[in-house]
Amino acid sequence: MLEIENLSTSYGLIKALKGVSLTAEDGKVTCILGPNGAGKTTLMFTAAGILKPDSGSVKFGGAELAGLAAPKILQQGLALAPENRLVFPQMSVRDNLLAGAYIRHRSEATQVEEDLEKIFERFPVLKERTEQTAGTLSGGEQQMLSVARALMSRPKMLLLDEPSVGLAPLIVDEIFSIIRQMNKDGISILLVEQNAVKALEVADHFYLLDQGKVAFSGTPGEMANDDVIRRAYLGEH
Amino acid sequence: MDFLQTSIDGLLFGSAYALLALGFSLIFGIMKRINLAYGSSLLFGGALAVWLEPFLGGGALGLLLVTVFGAAVAGIYVERLCFSPHLGKTGTMASMIATFAIWMQLDEISSQLLPQRTHGFAGIDIEAISFAGIILRSDHVLHFWVAVLAIGALYWTLYRTRFGLLLRASADDPEIAYLLGGRVGLLGVATFAIAGFLGGTAAFLILSSDGQITPHFGLWSTFKGLVAMMLGGVGSLPGAIVGGLLLGFAEAHVTFYLGAEFRDILTFGLLLLILVLRPGGLMGVDVYRTGRLATERI
Amino acid sequence: MSLYVASTLTNVALISFLALSAYLVLVVGEVSFGQQAFFGIGAYVTATVTAIFGGHVVVALLLSTIAGGLAALLLAALVIRLSGLYFAIASLCFAELLRLTLLRIRIPLEIDGRTTGMDGPEGFSNIRWIFENNFEVTDFLILTVLCLAALLVLLFFFERTTIMLRARLVGKDAILAQSLGIRPAQYRLAFIGLSGMVAGFGGALFALFNTHIEPQMFGVMLGVHALAYSIIGGLGAPLGPLIGVGIDIGLLESIRALSEYRMIAFGGLVAVLLILFPQGLLSPRVVNQLRARIWRRRV
Ligand SMILES: Nc1ncnc2c1ncn2[C@@H]1O[C@H](COP(=O)(O)OP(=O)(O)OP(=O)(O)O)[C@@H](O)[C@H]1O
Ligand SMILES: [Mg+2]
Numbered sequence: 001m002l003e004i005e006n007l008s009t010s011y012g013l014i015k016a017l018k019g020v021s022l023t024a025e026d027g028k029v030t031c032i033l034g035p036n037g038a039g040k041t042t043l044m045f046t047a048a049g050i051l052k053p054d055s056g057s058v059k060f061g062g063a064e065l066a067g068l069a070a071p072k073i074l075q076q077g078l079a080l081a082p083e084n085r086l087v088f089p090q091m092s093v094r095d096n097l098l099a100g101a102y103i104r105h106r107s108e109a110t111q112v113e114e115d116l117e118k119i120f121e122r123f124p125v126l127k128e129r130t131e132q133t134a135g136t137l138s139g140g141e142q143q144m145l146s147v148a149r150a151l152m153s154r155p156k157m158l159l160l161d162e163p164s165v166g167l168a169p170l171i172v173d174e175i176f177s178i179i180r181q182m183n184k185d186g187i188s189i190l191l192v193e194q195n196a197v198k199a200l201e202v203a204d205h206f207y208l209l210d211q212g213k214v215a216f217s218g219t220p221g222e223m224a225n226d227d228v229i230r231r232a233y234l235g236e237h
Numbered sequence: 238m239d240f241l242q243t244s245i246d247g248l249l250f251g252s253a254y255a256l257l258a259l260g261f262s263l264i265f266g267i268m269k270r271i272n273l274a275y276g277s278s279l280l281f282g283g284a285l286a287v288w289l290e291p292f293l294g295g296g297a298l299g300l301l302l303v304t305v306f307g308a309a310v311a312g313i314y315v316e317r318l319c320f321s322p323h324l325g326k327t328g329t330m331a332s333m334i335a336t337f338a339i340w341m342q343l344d345e346i347s348s349q350l351l352p353q354r355t356h357g358f359a360g361i362d363i364e365a366i367s368f369a370g371i372i373l374r375s376d377h378v379l380h381f382w383v384a385v386l387a388i389g390a391l392y393w394t395l396y397r398t399r400f401g402l403l404l405r406a407s408a409d410d411p412e413i414a415y416l417l418g419g420r421v422g423l424l425g426v427a428t429f430a431i432a433g434f435l436g437g438t439a440a441f442l443i444l445s446s447d448g449q450i451t452p453h454f455g456l457w458s459t460f461k462g463l464v465a466m467m468l469g470g471v472g473s474l475p476g477a478i479v480g481g482l483l484l485g486f487a488e489a490h491v492t493f494y495l496g497a498e499f500r501d502i503l504t505f506g507l508l509l510l511i512l513v514l515r516p517g518g519l520m521g522v523d524v525y526r527t528g529r530l531a532t533e534r535i
Numbered sequence: 536m537s538l539y540v541a542s543t544l545t546n547v548a549l550i551s552f553l554a555l556s557a558y559l560v561l562v563v564g565e566v567s568f569g570q571q572a573f574f575g576i577g578a579y580v581t582a583t584v585t586a587i588f589g590g591h592v593v594v595a596l597l598l599s600t601i602a603g604g605l606a607a608l609l610l611a612a613l614v615i616r617l618s619g620l621y622f623a624i625a626s627l628c629f630a631e632l633l634r635l636t637l638l639r640i641r642i643p644l645e646i647d648g649r650t651t652g653m654d655g656p657e658g659f660s661n662i663r664w665i666f667e668n669n670f671e672v673t674d675f676l677i678l679t680v681l682c683l684a685a686l687l688v689l690l691f692f693f694e695r696t697t698i699m700l701r702a703r704l705v706g707k708d709a710i711l712a713q714s715l716g717i718r719p720a721q722y723r724l725a726f727i728g729l730s731g732m733v734a735g736f737g738g739a740l741f742a743l744f745n746t747h748i749e750p751q752m753f754g755v756m757l758g759v760h761a762l763a764y765s766i767i768g769g770l771g772a773p774l775g776p777l778i779g780v781g782i783d784i785g786l787l788e789s790i791r792a793l794s795e796y797r798m799i800a801f802g803g804l805v806a807v808l809l810i811l812f813p814q815g816l817l818s819p820r821v822v823n824q825l826r827a828r829i830w831r832r833r834v
Contacts, residue, residue: 071418088409099406103418271620322810331813334766335806337759342802467624502635509628513613516621
């Protein structure tokens with residue numbers, strides 16, 4: 001379980017997170033919604049150890065992660081597939097995936113090979129393109145590679161930052177079905193999305209982030225909640 | 238026959254240029270910056286070897302080891318002083334000028350190590366091989382094989398080891414490499430050490446085949462490495478190899494047909510021509526079409 | 536004033552022209568390793584005009600300035616599409632080609648029993664203008680400083696024009712500049728041409744002062760020094776490059792004890808300075824703050 005408490009992060013004088021608290025349960029899909037600039041990416045970066053928080057705590061499975069370096073956090077089982085900057089463009093698909101398994105020890109080499117096979121089962125498009133240079137993949141393929149690469153470290157929980165951004169509806173559906181499948185296979189997921197409708201279909205629980213604070217949290221499907229989202233986020237009245 | 242003989246001589250000598258260019262390219266690939274102090278670190282390695290020669294008990298092996306060691310140490314010094322303090326986007330200019338400053342410094346230190354300016358550098362004496370009318374200078378053949386070995390070792394490291402994976406990943410995107418658990422902090426040092434190894438090897442080959450070392454070697458090797466790299470394609474490893482061989486080939490022919498004084502004119506003329514016609518280099522990307530130009534700052 | 540001090544100061548002033556010319560290129564965002572070429576062209580033109588044709592010195596200076604500017608324009612036009620590393624290396628090639636060509640050209644002449652004219656690596660000797668006109672070292676120092684001061688005043692006023700503002704924008708972000716309707720290529724051409732003129736003029740004075748010039752004087756070391764002066768001095772104002780020159784020649788040359796190790800000390804000093812002030816001492820930010828402070832006081 002990922003427990004974030006009172007987390008504040010700033011860029012110089014700009015306070016991007018102002019005391020965020022939220023919980024992502026094991027085995028569940030937790031979703032974070034919010035308008036542009038709400039601080040979603042900042043939250044993911046802080047949890048993954050790329051940004052250092054000013055205050056607050058990030059606990060994963062009871063261990064404190066706040067302030068640890070990114071490699072250490074990854075070793076604890078928390079992996080991030082970042083927004084926008086997706087793959088290593090000059091490296092082959094296979095090398096990208098192997099880079100995802102970088103923290104695993106040499107002794108695990110055979111398991112890494114097995115995982116590679118499993119990844120190719122889950123992402124058949126990648127299997128056909130193992131030796132292709134990643135920079136020449138289509139946007140959707142790159143997004144899948146990014147998620148697949150994060151999986152290669154065998155995380156307990158996957159942090160996905162806007163995996164559907166800029167993709168055609170058909171590919172978006174595919175990505176979400178993969179998310180659902182990964183979750184079924186036992187990986188907890190913390191998902192940041194702009195596509196609220198889609199996200200709420202897969203989410204067990206959601207948070208609404210606005211101007212660096214949690215504005216609302218709830219469970220999809222409850223009438224009252226849907227109403228709040230529609231008004232606060234989708235801009236309907 | 239002359240043509241064939243000259244071509245072979247040029248290509249064999251060009252293999253040392255290829256090593257120089259590889260060092261440059263490696264640093265540019267990882268750091269996205271140019272290291273003007275590269276040749277000076279090689280000069281420092283060679284000067285150190287000459288200076289320590291009395292204690293090495295003669296023999297080429299000692300010279301080789303000290304040259305490579307000195308070049309690598311100087312490279313690491315350059316990285317610490319000129320590259321790691323200027324990692325941000327705004328640091329490119331500062332970084333380049335800092336390498337220039339250290340170039341001066343290393344050149345001067347090397348001059349102090351070489352008080353008579355021109356010092357002998359023990360050659361490698363092996364009989365020349367002649368084959369069907371072609372004479373192969375043995376030291377040049379040695380260049381070639383050492384270069385092949387060194388390039389093989391480089392490719393093996395880059396494409397067959399975990400460290401190489403991290404290095405390539407970091408060249409593409411250092412932040413994501415860090416996110417995936419790579420300790421990228423010391424990668425710069427490792428890169429400079431490898432470049433020092435490649436360049437130090439090249440320096441030893443060239444110096445021992447010339448039989449002497451002067452303080453001009455620093456600037457000379459910076460120029461040759463830079464030209465060979467730009468000919469082939471900035472930051473491209475196969476490009477560096479092709480560029481080095483091509484430079485050796487062209488220089489040999491110009492020297493043979495026009496005379497040695499035209500060699501450097503050719504070097505720079507060729508490079509200027511390539512920059513105007515195809516700035517990404519022969520093997521590099523077409524920078525005009527891909528728009529890479531705007532982002533590849535010094 | 537001792538002869539040594541006077542000639543050191545003159546050299547400081549002469550090299551300042553080159554530093555300012557490197558500065559003008561840096562303003563439009565390019566790095567040039569080749570400014571020494573325009574300096575050299577200026578020097579050779581003035582040498583030819585005064586020593587061979589006995590032309591008036593004003594004519595010589597004028598022609599040197601024009602020749603420097605034209606050569607720079609030629610280079611800029613050749614590689615106008617290049618920037619960053621590619622431009623820097625192209626400028627280096629250009630300068631080295633020029634130097635290597637000068638090494639090849641041998642047309643020695645005998646004038647009044649003295650050898651002069653271009654003589655390959657032996658250089659161009661007996662540029663006797665300062666002797667013929669009875670210039671003392673201090674006189675020449677005054678002349679050089681006056682010229683430099685005039686140039687600085689010009690640049691100072693130029694600094695406040697919209698042309699300069701736009702050029703700085705081109706230097707910072709050519710794509711943004713383009714979206715605002717500025718044509719980066721025009722500004723690059725103009726400023727590189729201008730930089731060639733400044734270098735050509737400085738080179739002309741250099742030839743007059745030294746009375747003997749040779750191609751090796753205009754090697755890459757000279758150009759990169761000029762570049763380094765601009766960068767450690769800072770790109771905020773034309774005074775920056777002069778501070779850079781002052782630090783190297785003024786400070787280090789004056790500490791005689793260091794003379795043998797000057798380059799070791801200078802190299803280390805510059806590297807450390809750049810860690811402390813990566814944008815140079817007079818960075819644009821510092822200059823803006825200073826300007827704001829002075830302005831406020833006036834109000
Ligand atoms: N590197 C940075 N430096 C300064 N401010 C930043 C930086 N990155 C983000 N910010 C600011 O922090 C705030 C939160 O940004 P963040 O990227 O976390 O938003 P987001 O919710 O991910 O937005 P989006 O949906 O557009 O991705 C914004 O106001 C943004 O301007
Ligand atoms: Mg975001």
